[in-house]
Amino acid sequence: MARAQLKAVDLGHSQRRSPGVIGVVGSGTMGAGIAQLACRAGARTLLYDPVADALARGAQRVREGLGKEAAKGKLTTEQHQQASDLLEPVESLEALAPCELVIEAAPERLDVKHELFRRLSEIVSEECVIASNTSSLPITAVAAGATHPERVVGMHFFNPPPLMRLLEVIAGVRSCERALAVADAAGKAMGKDVISAADGPGFLVNRCNRPFGLEALRLLAEGVADIPAIDRIVRLGGGFKMGPFELSDLVGIDTGFDVSKSFYELSFGEPRWRPSPIQARQVAAGLHGRKTGRGYYDYSGERPHRPADPEPPAGGSDAIVSGEGPLADALRARCSGSEGPKIEVDGLGGLIEGEPFYALVPLSLVEVTGEAGTKAFAGLGLHTERVRPAPGGVLGRIVCQLVNEAAFALGEGVGSADDIDTGMVLGLNHPRGPITWGRELGFEHVLATLDELWSVYREERYRPAPTLRRLAHDESA
Numbered sequence: 194m195a196r197a198q199l200k201a202v203d204l205g206h207s208q209r210r211s212p213g214v215i216g217v218v219g220s221g222t223m224g225a226g227i228a229q230l231a232c233r234a235g236a237r238t239l240l241y242d243p244v245a246d247a248l249a250r251g252a253q254r255v256r257e258g259l260g261k262e263a264a265k266g267k268l269t270t271e272q273h274q275q276a277s278d279l280l281e282p283v284e285s286l287e288a289l290a291p292c293e294l295v296i297e298a299a300p301e302r303l304d305v306k307h308e309l310f311r312r313l314s315e316i317v318s319e320e321c322v323i324a325s326n327t328s329s330l331p332i333t334a335v336a337a338g339a340t341h342p343e344r345v346v347g348m349h350f351f352n353p354p355p356l357m358r359l360l361e362v363i364a365g366v367r368s369c370e371r372a373l374a375v376a377d378a379a380g381k382a383m384g385k386d387v388i389s390a391a392d393g394p395g396f397l398v399n400r401c402n403r404p405f406g407l408e409a410l411r412l413l414a415e416g417v418a419d420i421p422a423i424d425r426i427v428r429l430g431g432g433f434k435m436g437p438f439e440l441s442d443l444v445g446i447d448t449g450f451d452v453s454k455s456f457y458e459l460s461f462g463e464p465r466w467r468p469s470p471i472q473a474r475q476v477a478a479g480l481h482g483r484k485t486g487r488g489y490y491d492y493s494g495e496r497p498h499r500p501a502d503p504e505p506p507a508g509g510s511d512a513i514v515s516g517e518g519p520l521a522d523a524l525r526a527r528c529s530g531s532e533g534p535k536i537e538v539d540g541l542g543g544l545i546e547g548e549p550f551y552a553l554v555p556l557s558l559v560e561v562t563g564e565a566g567t568k569a570f571a572g573l574g575l576h577t578e579r580v581r582p583a584p585g586g587v588l589g590r591i592v593c594q595l596v597n598e599a600a601f602a603l604g605e606g607v608g609s610a611d612d613i614d615t616g617m618v619l620g621l622n623h624p625r626g627p628i629t630w631g632r633e634l635g636f637e638h639v640l641a642t643l644d645e646l647w648s649v650y651r652e653e654r655y656r657p658a659p660t661l662r663r664l665a666h667d668e669s670a
């Protein structure tokens with residue numbers, strides 16, 4: 194259907210060059226950053242905001258942003274001047290008439306966006322592509338406000354736009370190929386790594402990251418580990434810059450809770466995306482994170498909300514490792530295997546002197562359940578953290594759910610495997626993409642962990658994606 198309708202607006206050029214005139218609607222946090230990128234890409238950039246002060250502030254921020262780039266040597270004096278000259282703050286939406294691409298960065302309300310898209314449809318030419326930078330509204334729903342919904346696409350920039358390398362280009366149900374190609378070309382001209390995502394809750398990146406916060410909340414609710422321990426395990430064991438609770442405090446627990454509710458509603462109750470009562474309780478208590486001085490951590494005092502992470506222990510002891518697979522190999526690489534405690538590896542963990550333990554490759558931290566594990570793994574120079582026995586432990590469960598969510602997204606055609614990995618690394622600073630991680634851990638081990646979670650909880654939340662089963666099967670074939 195999209196291709197048939199495309200004929201109504203496509204005047205014949207299969208356009209791949211970046212648009213020469215770009216309009217940006219809304220000059221707040223995102224709009225100003227996007228306008229800076231448009232100027233840098235060499236486009237005449239028309240910046241509009243209905244609030245005069247906001248427009249002035251936004252234009253000022255664009256100029257300052259370009260100035261900073263020049264000061265850092267990223268722009269020559271001449272390039273800086275050229276880029277600055279391309280910015281034109283405009284006081285009416287009608288002034289956007291000459292645009293080939295308009296990027297909307299107005300408040301996140303469907304009624305506001307519908308009204309804008311309706312008016313823009315009357316102002317710009319039929320060839321002009323209209324993009325929304327919405328982070329949570331379905332592009333298909335936003336496009337319904339436009340006269341030609343096939344020219345509407347999503348261009349999801351990450352905050353701050355000039356610094357974050359990723360751009361998600363999202364196809365609504367009716368988006369046409371030409372509009373997607375224009376958005377792609379504009380994104381590339383702005384220096385972005387562009388990935389393609391299908392429309393749906395959270396598009397690609399935010400959808401694939403759902404388990405990072407939600408599985409951590411579930412682990413907390415079950416008492417597998419406390420907040421600082423979960424965050425430490427994720428940082429030290431997983432190589433993430435921040436643990437899920439610190440991140441949630443940064444984003445705002447109230448914002449995160451709204452996003453969770455929106456995912457759950459848009460999916461008509463997908464169990465993997467069910468919000469947590471812990472989020473609801475934090476919001477009800479007014480403990481929203483950094484912005485209120487307290488969330489999962491306390492930010493009110495002089496001291497940082499947590500101590501600095503320790504260096505790994507010195508090591509120097511030996512152990513006897515049995516079992517096969519990447520984890521057993523990584524442990525064997527740390528000892529001669531001639532004496533010491535016996536470590537039996539099975540999948541993403543195993544037993545040490547009868548105590549369960551959990552660890553992922555690349556190996557830097559082991560989740561232990563007793564004294565024998567604490568002593569033995571510290572003796573091998575590894576961080577340890579005490580947890581309660583539970584399938585997959587903390588990091589294994591979060592990562593297996595990340596891999597599973599990515600496999601669902603892959604199977605549902607939300608994005609390609611490469612785009613999923615690129616999106617998670619560049620958009621969210623994950624240490625590696627979930628598909629790569631699944632391959633490193635062994636998809637069969639990921640599947641076995643999910644099967645174990647399923648057998649313990651009997652919850653749909655832990656059902657393995659059909660694509661995960663296929664990947665595990667292909668791996669063993």
Ligand SMILES: NC(=O)c1ccc[n+]([C@@H]2O[C@H](COP(=O)([O-])OP(=O)(O)OC[C@H]3O[C@@H](n4cnc5c(N)ncnc54)[C@H](O)[C@@H]3O)[C@@H](O)[C@H]2O)c1
Nearest residue numbers: 219220221222223224244247298299300301326327328352
């Ligand atoms: N802030 C983020 O981290 C982030 C990241 C990705 C996407 N987004 C999305 O970008 C959009 C803008 O978010 P933001 O953080 O820049 O918001 P913001 O509040 O900083 O800026 C919004 C701007 O829109 C202006 N505005 C108000 N009504 C308008 C109207 N009718 N038409 C045009 N402009 C209007 C406001 O004056 C304001 O300057 C939202 O859709 C949001 O979901 C935000």
